[in-house]
Amino acid sequence: MPIISRAETRNFRGKLLHLGMILVLTLGGVSMIYPFLLMLSGSMRSEMDSSSLGLIPSFLTSEKSLYRKFLEAKYDQSVSLLNQNTHQHAYTFKDARVPVRLIPGRIADLRDFLDHVKVSRYWWVLGGIHGFNTTPANLRRLRTRLAADFHGSLQAFGRAIGAPINSWNDITPTPPNWLSQRFNYHPDPIWTAYFQLLRQSPVAERYFCSITGYFLATIIQPKYGLSSVAGYNQAHVHHVRSFTTFVLPDRVPPVNHPLLRHEWMSFVHQDLNPSFVLLKGVSVIAWHTFLAGRYTNIAALNISWHGHYPSFGVIPLPRGQWFGGDQAQDYAAFLHTLNPSTYRLTGPGYLWRAWLRQHYHHNLAQLNATEDTHYKSFAQAQIPMDQLTYQYVRQHSLKLRWDFATLNYVNVFDQMIFHGRAMVNTVIYCALAILAALLVNPLAAYAMSRFRLPGTYKMLLILMATMAFPPMVTMIPVFIILRHLDLLNTFGALVLPSIANGYMIFLLKGFFDSLPRELYEAGRIDGASELRMFFQITLALSKPILAWVALGTFAGAYTNFLGALIVCPAQHMWLITVWLYQFEQQSTPAAIYAAVLIASIPTLMIFLLAQRTIIRGIVVPVEK
Secondary structure, eight states, rough: SSSTTTGGGHHHHHHHHHHHHHHHHHHHHHHHHHHHHHEEEEEEEEOTTOOOOSSOGGGOOOOOHHHHHHHHHHTTOOOHHHHHHHOOOOSSSGOOOSSSSSSHHHHHHHHHHHHHHHHOOOEEEEESSSSSSSOOOHHHHHHHHHHTTTTTTTTHHHHHHHHSSGGGGOOOOOOOOBBBTOOOOOOOOOHHHHHHHHHHHHHGGEOOOOHHEEEEEIHHHHHSSOOOOOOHHHOSOOSSGGGGOOOOOOOOOOOTSHHHHHHHHHHHHHOGGGGGEESOOOOOOHHHHHHHHSSSSSHHHHHHHHHSSSGGGGGOOOOOOOHHHHHHHHHHHHHHSOOGGGGGEOSSSHHHHHHHHHHHTTOHHHHHHHTTTOSSSGOOOOOOOHHHHHHHHHHHHHHHHHHHHHHHHHHHHIIIIIIISSSHHHHHHHHHHHHHHHHHHHHHHHHHHHHOTTTEEEHHHHHHHGGGGGGGHHHHHHHHHHTTTTTSHHHHHHHHSOOOOOHHHHHHHHHHTSOOOOHHHHHHHHTOOOOHHHHITTTOOOOOHHHHHHHHHHHHHHHHOHHHHHHOOSSOOHHHHHHHHHHHSSSSSHHHHHHHHHHHHHHHHHHHHHHHHHHHHHHHHHHH
């Protein structure tokens, strides 16, 4: 019977009441959808914009936000890396400097430089290979490349790197700090794949090592800070207008700048990798003599350097090639024996300024006119990587927006489905639980309903009494029993404790009692066995209540967390709920939102595919 009759809907009062009900229902629907939309929006975010509460992430509508989002991924979510390599002083990526406009002259010069000058691969760093609780695109590509190189065999990969590994997701290389004396690396399959990916990646996804930025981060910032130049100018003879335009000289400062000279030499001797120091006016014989005095024979040097030199006399003086380990230590010790005036720093910035001088024939006015700058000397020129990066972002805005919007979902799918058994385990467990519930519970209810056993109602009372105890009370004895049966970390440990349910047996018995007894009498006359009558009569007429049982069992199995965590703690037996708990401990909120949304898809699909049967299963037991 309708709440409002047809006659009432024709007058003003009825129409007003009808409109009010529609508005209330609409507001209720919006109040349910709004949190979902917030979660959907949050799943597209990263650390940079996770605190924003807007329904639409800003990077979907703003090019500036998209550029900052790209920088966040490129610099591995590290603001210190951004500041060091771009000479900025941002506190978060939301504060990152965005080019006001694109200047074609700067972009053309940089592309010309990259096309005609051979830049050492050790002067580049590939962005997006290390993330804070996330998996950037290049890191995912690196893992995929390694898995393909070793045909998916973790054992073969472990033997190649000399260490066991449990999952491809455990591969998370740290961004190389080629400028540091303390950084070293040994060639292995990971570095081979890294350099291959570096060579194939767009220039905008890489960044140059900045010696000036490293000097500011290691020497200047701890003493004076970088937010203001006041402290630096007060202590130094030569004043600077801004640290963003500061350039570390390639030669040792003169003696009339004593503090800067001391800081420059301290940086070169203690922090900078000696590979970035060239020598001017130093004989190679001095280098050979130093090595001969340091090592007893060439065999000892070859062992230390992992080389194959026939004699000391054929070892060349370093000319900018990168090296580490004992070779770097030996060269650093050799530098200490020389006059600092022989040092010449080399690196991307110095090579860029030398190329500009040659390209513009030392015509500074032409450089300023082409690149729209106001340099007072070539020594002030900065590599315009920001221009190239901003152009790339603008040209690939649609692809980047899609990549950033789906990044968390791709990572969750990759870890949940392709690099783990959580989804497979959950499907197997839910299928076994439903099959067991649809067999054991109806059989028990059928026996009590069909045969009118003595003490049936006492048994029902005992079954209903089990509902008074929360599952947490029985977890300890269940765990002890399963441990004695040696069933821990098996599907049996998941299915057996919940194979029978007192409340479901009670409902099923009530439904079976309502079936006509004449059906069973007719079946008996026709010679049908009890099992045949159970399957072909009872279950065939009980689809609504069986749908409710299946739905309740699926919901209980799919959301089983604490029991699954206790009886199946091994990683190869994790269910989705346990995987979500572990994932939450090491992921960002945005990734967790994406994981929760993905985990809710099976429940939504079951409801959409079987909603009529489910509604009948909910309504019919209540009516009975």
